[in-house]
Ligand SMILES: Cc1cc2nc3c(=O)[nH]c(=O)nc-3n(C[C@H](O)[C@H](O)[C@H](O)COP(=O)(O)OP(=O)(O)OC[C@H]3O[C@@H](n4cnc5c(N)ncnc54)[C@H](O)[C@@H]3O)c2cc1C
Ligand code: FES
């Protein structure tokens with residue numbers, strides 16, 4: 001790949017900032033935005049709590065030029081975003097919200113007026129999440145407010161006053177200083193050059209291709225290179241495990257991987273499409289997908305995490321994999337030499353193992369349009385509803401006759417084995433039986449033939465089995481009308 005830049009540029013508030021990886025540079029490319037901010041003398045408002053996406057204290061807002069040519073504002077966890085990922089964007093922190101005359105932004109004013117802060121450690125994160133909502137939502141409901149705050153934890157204020165502040169701020173959305181400066185901001189963002197980039201230090205080479213062809217050529221040259229799309233999984237290797245990743249191929253700059261195409265047969269979703277975009281654009285067509293995504297991580301995580309990353313991680317508790325199996329999704333992978341289409345249940349080969357050669361990348365996932373004669377449903381059980389990975393999850397695809405006889409059933413479980421897998425014996429038992437509570441209760445014993453789950457910090461083996469059995473009943477309850 002031909003390299004055209006060794007720097008990143010972003011708007012820091014209204015100031016164009018450039019970081020160049022030359023012999024003077026001491027920051028490694030995998031420096032997180034949070035580490036960068038905490039290293040600056042006047043930007044300590046952004047806090048570090050967990051450094052793993054779980055508390056929201058580090059929330060900042062990234063503004064990008066959207067499809068309609070206007071700015072789109074996204075709250076993200078700065079502890080999980082590497083500096084190169086913000087190239088071409090505007091980075092806004094709590095310090096940028098009040099205007100030149102130190103007049104508070106309406107969301108800050110509302111937090112003050114509603115007594116929505118005590119110790120204040122979590123407050124900048126809440127304010128930034130609320131600011132992103134203020135900038136992106138014309139008619140916020142309580143549901144939107146709660147969804148927005150699911151990724152922000154507060155130990156002392158109590159959420160009621162924070163929610164009241166949100167309602168108060170969003171009651172009347174007026175053009176703020178960001179709206180008044182929007183044109184100038186867009187013009188500045190447009191001056192930032194794109195192009196293939198590589199940032200190299202003594203211990204690390206970080207590639208950011210602009211096109212899929214360039215990415216494939218890097219992968220072909222460096223087969224062992226660490227891929228990232230959103231990096232919500234991989235960033236933890238750096239922030240928590242303190243690993244140095246020697247070579248990284250960052251796919252987040254490739255627009256061609258961020259498209260959603262509708263065809264007669266279904267949707268082709270680029271591997272780089274964020275889970276929040278999928279939630280917004282595809283929940284009506286695929287309600288079970290919308291249901292899973294509404295309890296997937298937090299809004300900050302979903303804005304950055306991608307479908308390709310969830311499938312690529314092949315986690316036994318990856319929330320989307322059982323459901324993609326129920327939808328009979330197909331994974332499309334590419335190398336310089338060829339393209340392959342692989343059904344998802346063949347693509348997931350084992351614990352964190354996928355059918356991907358060293359020169360290939362996942363480029364898209366095809367989800368067929370749901371067959372109207374079949375019901376598809378999904379459930380996730382975790383220790384708390386929001387911002388928690390699942391203990392057990394399940395997805396079901398079922399076809400019934402008019403008198404409720406099961407003609408076909410596919411059940412897939414996550415968290416019950418080293419990989420998300422089909423409950424084959426349970427499905428064999430259920431086929432031809434009546435869709436009623438007693439049948440589903442009887443089917444529970446067949447799950448014991450299908451799975452031998454492990455005990456770990458999340459649940460004991462017998463707890464997992466009990467949860468899986470209960471999910472069979474839950475599926476019946478959800479779809480018994
Ligand atoms: C706080 C927090 C909450 C979370 N909550 C959930 C949750 O509720 N449910 C859940 O399932 N997960 C959850 N996750 C895990 C993670 O966010 C998801 O798995 C996410 O979808 C990963 O996407 P990403 O783009 O960030 O992946 P990345 O971190 O970029 O990559 C993940 C893996 O996929 C591979 N990969 C990425 N793109 C490609 C590609 N194009 N081709 C081939 N391989 C590729 C990478 O090599 C890597 O091994 C959570 C993570 C955090 C930090
Ligand atoms: S520091 Fe807790 S989410 Fe980033």
Ligand code: FES
Nearest residue numbers: 118119120154155
């Ligand atoms: S005000 Fe103290 S943690 Fe929220």
